[in-house]
Amino acid sequence: MLTRRTFFERLSTLPLVGGFLGGVAHSAEAAVPVARDYFKELGVRPFINAAGTYTDMTASLMPPEVMTAINYASKQFVPLNELHDRIGERIATLVKAEAAMVSSGAAAAMTLGTAGVLTGGDPKKIVDLPNLAGMKTEVIMQKSHRFGYDHAIRNCGVKIVEVETAAELEAAITPQTAMMLFYNNNNSVGQIRDEEFVRLGKKHGVVTMNDCAADVPPVENLWKFTAMGFDLVVFSGGKGIRGPQSAGLLLGRKDLIAAARANAAPNGNSIGRGMKVNKEEMLGMLAAVERFVKLDHEALDREYTRRANVILKSLTGLKGVTASITVPEVANHVPHVQVVLDTAVTGITGQEISKKLREGTPSIGVRPGDELLIGVWMMKPGEDAIVARRLKDVLTKKA
Numbered sequence: 541m542l543t544r545r546t547f548f549e550r551l552s553t554l555p556l557v558g559g560f561l562g563g564v565a566h567s568a569e570a571a572v573p574v575a576r577d578y579f580k581e582l583g584v585r586p587f588i589n590a591a592g593t594y595t596d597m598t599a600s601l602m603p604p605e606v607m608t609a610i611n612y613a614s615k616q617f618v619p620l621n622e623l624h625d626r627i628g629e630r631i632a633t634l635v636k637a638e639a640a641m642v643s644s645g646a647a648a649a650m651t652l653g654t655a656g657v658l659t660g661g662d663p664k665k666i667v668d669l670p671n672l673a674g675m676k677t678e679v680i681m682q683k684s685h686r687f688g689y690d691h692a693i694r695n696c697g698v699k700i701v702e703v704e705t706a707a708e709l710e711a712a713i714t715p716q717t718a719m720m721l722f723y724n725n726n727n728s729v730g731q732i733r734d735e736e737f738v739r740l741g742k743k744h745g746v747v748t749m750n751d752c753a754a755d756v757p758p759v760e761n762l763w764k765f766t767a768m769g770f771d772l773v774v775f776s777g778g779k780g781i782r783g784p785q786s787a788g789l790l791l792g793r794k795d796l797i798a799a800a801r802a803n804a805a806p807n808g809n810s811i812g813r814g815m816k817v818n819k820e821e822m823l824g825m826l827a828a829v830e831r832f833v834k835l836d837h838e839a840l841d842r843e844y845t846r847r848a849n850v851i852l853k854s855l856t857g858l859k860g861v862t863a864s865i866t867v868p869e870v871a872n873h874v875p876h877v878q879v880v881l882d883t884a885v886t887g888i889t890g891q892e893i894s895k896k897l898r899e900g901t902p903s904i905g906v907r908p909g910d911e912l913l914i915g916v917w918m919m920k921p922g923e924d925a926i927v928a929r930r931l932k933d934v935l936t937k938k939a
């Protein structure tokens with residue numbers, strides 16, 4: 541007799557049985573969506589990206605080369621670790637690193653890199669993390685380099701030790717020091733610059749990691765910091781490189797990348813099991829790196845400047861509005877339009893403008909702030925003119 545529980549358990553398997561009988565394998569291929577508007581169905585409004593590669597704005601759009609690789613990968617089974625090995629070798633060659641691995645993002649690359657430094661290849665330590673018994677426990681950072689993403693390091697249970705000067709850094713190195721972490725964007729803010737940081741790491745035999753997540757272009761940054769001597773260098777896959785948003789790169793020393801891999805999926809009993817990367821993201825990331833290193837970056841820069849000028853021009857002469865083209869020094873190093881508002885004259889704040897742009901038609905996403913920093917590099921062709929017109933309309937209260 542069926543108990544109530546087993547009845548429901550059996551019931552829950554029925555759609556699956558029905559599916560097989562109904563020939564799901566064939567219909568799945570036949571049923572490639574024609575023009576189903578999922579976002580509309582779901583009531584989620586797409587917007588023009590006038591900001592940049594921000595995770596909460598879904599960051600970047602994958603180019604056709606990347607989607608072709610992802611679709612290719614989705615149709616066959618392969619041994620995951622073997623694929624990971626081969627793709628790591630290919631990417632390492634492309635970015636002139638000793639070794640490379642695809643992670644589920646830059647933050648995951650930081651966690652896995654740290655885990656590898658802490659455990660080496662010791663299976664027991666890999667299982668124990670984030671319990672650090674028998675392992676080193678500290679990571680040194682410059683105080684001015686502390687940032688939200690150092691949580692990715694602290695995931696491994698380590699404590700961050702803050703220093704300001706080179707002398708303080710040297711004094712802070714103890715047998716408990718596992719690693720020294722550098723935040724590339726803040727190079728010019730800290731008292732210890734990148735080259736000196738590397739030199740101090742080497743002098744004391746301490747591993748150095750550089751978080752360069754958002755720091756391409758320029759494309760040379762993909763090899764600049766490993767060449768400089770950082771043992772580990774981290775990039776986002778889905779920012780400037782325009783690979784999958786859920787991918788990233790850990791580059792550097794072969795032994796450390798191998799140890800990071802040992803702490804990663806598919807290994808079940810590891811700190812990185814939740815940071816899974818399957819064949820689609822891996823191949824997508826390879827295709828994205830191949831594309832990115834071949835791009836005509838100068839032509840792209842001219843195109844971004846042209847777009848920025850379209851927006852700048854539409855704002856010229858508006859009272860209380862000072863707009864200029866600006867290129868952030870390190871992260872997001874591409875032309876942006878900076879809009880400074882004298883709100884007493886404009887009668888509208890940056891926050892109100894960004895809200896109006898987002899709620900208007902078409903919807904336009906900018907980073908809300910007192911000043912507006914309009915990013916043009918994630919726009920599709922023609923969107924620069926739309927943003928220019930909408931911004932002007934909002935500022936002149938026509939919309």
Ligand SMILES: *Cc1c(COP(=O)(O)O)cnc(C)c1O
Binds near residue numbers: 646647648752775
């Ligand atoms: C975006 C970013 C990260 C996280 O990158 P993901 O690829 O989203 O994990 C880490 N560090 C910095 C400096 C970033 O800008």
